[in-house]
Amino acid sequence: MSKSIQEADREARKLVTNWTTGAALTGWIPGSAFFLTAADTAMIHQVANAYGVNAFDMDHLLSTLSGAVGSAIAGGVIAEVVGVIPLVGWAVKSAAMAAKAKVIGEAVIKYFRERSELPDTKLIIDVQSDE
Numbered sequence: 001m002s003k004s005i006q007e008a009d010r011e012a013r014k015l016v017t018n019w020t021t022g023a024a025l026t027g028w029i030p031g032s033a034f035f036l037t038a039a040d041t042a043m044i045h046q047v048a049n050a051y052g053v054n055a056f057d058m059d060h061l062l063s064t065l066s067g068a069v070g071s072a073i074a075g076g077v078i079a080e081v082v083g084v085i086p087l088v089g090w091a092v093k094s095a096a097m098a099a100k101a102k103v104i105g106e107a108v109i110k111y112f113r114e115r116s117e118l119p120d121t122k123l124i125i126d127v128q129s130d131e
Contacts, residue, residue, distance in 0.1 A: 016105030
C-alpha cells in the first residue's frame with residue numbers, strides 16, 4: 001500500500017522537528033555550524049524521500065545544494081556573530097541554529113510536497129441540493 005500525501009506531511013514534519021531539536025541541542029558547540037550544515041543536507045534528503053521524490057535528479061539536486069549553501073551561509077554568520085559570547089551567545093546561537101533548520105525544513109516540505117506524486121486521501125463529498 002502506497003502512502004498518501006498526508007502521511008508524507010506527517011513524516012516530513014516529524015523529520016524537521018527532530019532535526020530542529022538536534023540543532024537546538026548542539027548549536028552552542030564550537031564548530032557546530034559545519035556539522036549542522038551537513039545535518040540540514042541530510043534533512044533535505046530525508047524530506048524528499050518522505051514525499052517519494054528523488055532528491056538527486058538535476059532540479060532537485062539544485063534545490064538540495066541551494067539549501068546546503070543557504071544553511072552554510074546562515075550558520076557561518078550566526079556562529080561568527082554570537083558564538084564568541086560565552087553562555088548568552090551560546091544560547092542565542094543554539095536558538096538561531098534551530099530557527100535556521102526550521103525555516104529550511106518548512107521550505108523543503110513545501111518544495112517537495114508540490115513535486116510529490118503521492119495520492120491525496122482527502123475525501124471530497126459532492127453535496128447536491130434537490131432545488
